[in-house]
Amino acid sequence: AVVSTQSTGGNITGSITSHLFGRLTSLRLSNFLLLVSITPMFACVSKNFLTLNMAAIEFFGGIVNSIVWIIMPEIFPTTIRSTACGFISGCGKIGGVLGSGAVAVFYYIDPVIVVALLLAAGLVELAMSFVFKKETKHFVMKDC
DSSP: OOHHHHHHHHHHHHHHHHHHHHHHHHHHHHHHHHHHHHHHSOOOOOOHHHHHHHHHHHHHHHHHHHHHHHHHHHSSTTTTTTHHHHHHHHHHHHHHHHHHHHHHHHHHOOOHHHHHHHHHHHHHHHHHHHHOOOOOOTOOOOOO
16 A cells, blocks of 8 residues: 555656656656665565665656656647657557566566666666756647
8 A cells, every 4th residue: 555655646746846846857856766766676675675665666656657748748749749649658558568578587587687677777767858858847839
């Protein structure tokens, strides 16, 4: 229950912080904090530590997820917005299926590989947040 409520709390926090501080600042900060919360998984100390760590990962992951879904519709022109968001959502579903299969395979090889993949995905996400330069807060989008 602790971990699942953290995701909802992260979504709400992401929505609030993106409106207060801007999309890019909130996205970059939450990505960094997500990486900081993933790193201790390499040294699981106890069950309580793991539960709190997973709650932090869910919280910061929820912030990242909500901000991405705020930014995504804002960066596409209205003529292709629904198609682009649908395409990206479909790619995410394919990635979810492939990622679940990869975790199942890699877990039986070595569980550290799973944590390393999670950390690598977080690093790529953080790098991409710095590549993306367009701040959409208080920006009036023009219709095509």
